[in-house]
Amino acid sequence: MFTQINYPSRIDYAAICQRPALEQGQLDALISDVFSQVKSKGDQALRELTATYEKREITDILYTAAEMEDLASKTDIALQKAIDHAYANIYAFHAAQKLEINKIEINPGVVCWQKSTGIDKVGIYIPGGTAPLFSTVLMLAIPARIAECQEVVLCTPATHPAIFYAAKLCGVTKMAKVGGSQAIAALSLGTESVPSVYKIFGPGNQYVTAAKMYANRLGTAIDMPAGPSEVAVYADHTANPAYIASDLLSQAEHGADSQVILVSTSSSIVEETMEAIRIQLAELPRRDLAEKALANSKFVLVNTSSEAIDLLNEYAAEHLILACDYAEEFSGHIRNAGSIFLGHYTPESAGDYASGTNHTLPTNGFARAYSGVNLDSFTKKITLQSITKQGLEHLGKTIIDMAEAESLQAHANAVKIRLS
Numbered sequence: 001m002f003t004q005i006n007y008p009s010r011i012d013y014a015a016i017c018q019r020p021a022l023e024q025g026q027l028d029a030l031i032s033d034v035f036s037q038v039k040s041k042g043d044q045a046l047r048e049l050t051a052t053y054e055k056r057e058i059t060d061i062l063y064t065a066a067e068m069e070d071l072a073s074k075t076d077i078a079l080q081k082a083i084d085h086a087y088a089n090i091y092a093f094h095a096a097q098k099l100e101i102n103k104i105e106i107n108p109g110v111v112c113w114q115k116s117t118g119i120d121k122v123g124i125y126i127p128g129g130t131a132p133l134f135s136t137v138l139m140l141a142i143p144a145r146i147a148e149c150q151e152v153v154l155c156t157p158a159t160h161p162a163i164f165y166a167a168k169l170c171g172v173t174k175m176a177k178v179g180g181s182q183a184i185a186a187l188s189l190g191t192e193s194v195p196s197v198y199k200i201f202g203p204g205n206q207y208v209t210a211a212k213m214y215a216n217r218l219g220t221a222i223d224m225p226a227g228p229s230e231v232a233v234y235a236d237h238t239a240n241p242a243y244i245a246s247d248l249l250s251q252a253e254h255g256a257d258s259q260v261i262l263v264s265t266s267s268s269i270v271e272e273t274m275e276a277i278r279i280q281l282a283e284l285p286r287r288d289l290a291e292k293a294l295a296n297s298k299f300v301l302v303n304t305s306s307e308a309i310d311l312l313n314e315y316a317a318e319h320l321i322l323a324c325d326y327a328e329e330f331s332g333h334i335r336n337a338g339s340i341f342l343g344h345y346t347p348e349s350a351g352d353y354a355s356g357t358n359h360t361l362p363t364n365g366f367a368r369a370y371s372g373v374n375l376d377s378f379t380k381k382i383t384l385q386s387i388t389k390q391g392l393e394h395l396g397k398t399i400i401d402m403a404e405a406e407s408l409q410a411h412a413n414a415v416k417i418r419l420s
Contacts, residue, residue, distance in 0.1 A: 001294050002274055006267075006301045010310070017315045019227060019364050020257050020296045027206065031214045035185045042191035049182040054128075054157060061193035063175045072168045074161035083162065086354035087138055087169055093356030094143045097375035109391025116379045118147035119221075121195065123187035124154045124172075125202030128179050130286075131254070132160030133203070139358050139373065140201045141170030147378035153197055155183035180204075184211035188220040199223070201360065201373065223373055227364035228257040231348055232317035232337075234308050235264040235273070236324040240344055244269070245276035247321055248297070249290055250349050256292035261315060262299045263308045270299050309333045316367040319348045338367045392418055 008016060037045040043061050050056050063071075075083075099116040106112055124140045126133055137154070144152050154172050156163060157179025167175060176194050178186060184204075190196030199221040200212055212222045231251035233244050248260040264270050277294070284290055302308050309330075312320060316336035324330055327342035334340060338361030339351055352359045360373035371377075387395070396415050403411035 001291065002277075002299055003297065004270065004274075004299045004301070007303055008300060008311075013311055013314050016261075016298060016300060016311065017365065019230070019259055027210050028214075031181055031207070031210045034181045034211065035189065035214060035218075038182060038185040038191065039189050043193050046178045046182050046186055046191060046194075049180070050157075050178060053180055053182070056157065058177045061176050061178065061191070063177065065173070068164050068168065068173075068175055071159065071161050071164040075165040076161075079162055080165060082354075083134065083138070083166055083169065086135070087142065087166075089354055089356040090138050090142050090358070091146070094358070094375045095146050098146070099379075099381070107391060107394050109388035109393075110385070110395060111387075111391075112383065112385045114381050114383050116147075116376075116381055118144070118149040118379055119199050120149065121151045121153070121197040121199075122149050122378060123197035123200045123202075124152065125179075125183055125187070125200065125204055125208065126154065126156035126158060126163060127202075127204045127208065128157035129205070130289075132158050132163060134160060134162035134166045135353050135359065136203060137163055137166035137170065137172070139360050141167065141172050143358070143373065143375045143378050145171050146375055149378055151195065151197070153187060153195060155179065155187060155194070157183075181207045181211035184208060184215055188215035188218060196220075199378075201377070203360070223360060223377060224362050224370045225364070225366050226362065228259065229254045229319075230259045230261070230317055230363055231319040231321065232261040232263065232312060232315055233321040233323055234312060234330070235262065235266065235269050236305065237266045237269065238325045238344075239264070239266075239269050239323040241269060241272035241276045242280075243344060243347075244273045244321075244323055245280050247323075247348050248273070248294075249277060249280055249284065250347070251319065252290040252293035252297070253284060253286040254289070254293070256289055257296070258293040260293065260297040261317070262297075263302060263311055264300070265302055265305060265308060267301055270301055274299065305330070312337070316362075316365045318361045318363040318367065319351070321346070321348055336368045338362050338372045389418075 047058055050058050103111050103113040122144055126136055152172050153174045154167055155176045155178050186194040187197050187200050201223040216222045235244055251260050252258055281287055313336045318338040320337040321341040322330050331340050341348055351357045358373045362370035396419050399415045400412045
């Protein structure tokens with residue numbers, strides 16, 4: 001069940017960092033066909049594709065307000081309170097990310113600044129599957145609300161009441177009953193019922209991920225390229241093997257294609273963690289999924305913390321747990337990770353649900369170049385500048401000389417005419 005790698009050399013890192021390969025097969029052709037059908041037949045294609053791929057019959061594409069309210073009201077009271085608590089924390093963290101306007105007088109009479117505006121129309125996808133991801137509604141709809149996006153469309157094949165409660169809490173008023181790649185096609189192209197949006201957010205299986213990439217090629221922005229979920233744990237001799245095992249299993253239970261990695265400078269910690277996993281695994285309801293994920297996973301013993309840092313930066317984990325002393329100091333050496341969890345009492349599941357940070361993060365090594373979802377993901381930055389006549393007189397010769405050197409005389413003339 002475990003793949004253990006002892007004291008790898010630098011040339012082994014690339015192989016260690018490989019993720020489980022997704023089956024491409026006829027995926028591109030299938031996604032292209034879905035988009036073609038949605039483009040030509042609109043809502044009718046959504047009904048037909050839902051029947052074909054999900055064995056589910058839908059008549060009306062959108063939920064009515066009464067249906068949404070009824071489903072939301074079925075959420076258990078204790079769960080409502082938990083969602084309310086998480087909402088408050090996530091809202092506070094993301095609201096603090098608002099851009100403060102800072103006007104800078106670059107030269108006398110030349111003032112520049114930025115303002116932030118919400119993306120007018122965004123789509124949120126929440127998958128069905130075996131886990132009702134109402135937490136992801138919070139992670140995506142809260143920053144959309146703070147950013148003041150004008151229209152938020154949520155597509156989900158799931159009917160768990162908590163999804164509707166979270167949506168209501170976040171002010172989402174338009175929800176569609178469609179899922180899979182056809183939902184992404186609808187958000188990208190638009191149908192009679194589902195408006196097209198400018199940017200699509202949300203997790204999903206390989207079909208949803210491929211559909212988001214296809215939509216991106218057609219001109220619809222997406223949150224990020226993403227694949228199966230993953231966690232890496234760095235553990236030194238101070239770590240608690242039972243804690244590490246629980247963190248690794250919490251990620252492994254997501255699905256068979258998830259990956260978990262343990263990197264440690266202590267052979268005893270590696271061995272005791274493996275044993276703790278065996279014990280805890282026996283009690284998990286999703287044991288079968290977790291066992292399959294563990295088959296993709298690696299337990300790496302390194303000589304020094306410096307080697308661990310190099311390997312972790314190359315792996316660029318979606319979630320990185322630093323189960324060690326001086327974790328915050330250690331984190332200063334980490335350049336590539338989606339989200340970092342410091343110390344022995346910061347489980348990855350805290351970020352998944354309620355600490356306040358966002359759990360929509362880059363996977364598959366994309367943390368080398370991408371950030372996780374944050375308030376900026378739902379906004380655009382617009383630059384502004386205001387120049388007085390005095391300011392233009394100060395800048396004028398510089399602009400004219402540069403424009404003429406680039407053979408762009410009209411650019412130069414736009415300054416000359418104002419100064420003549």
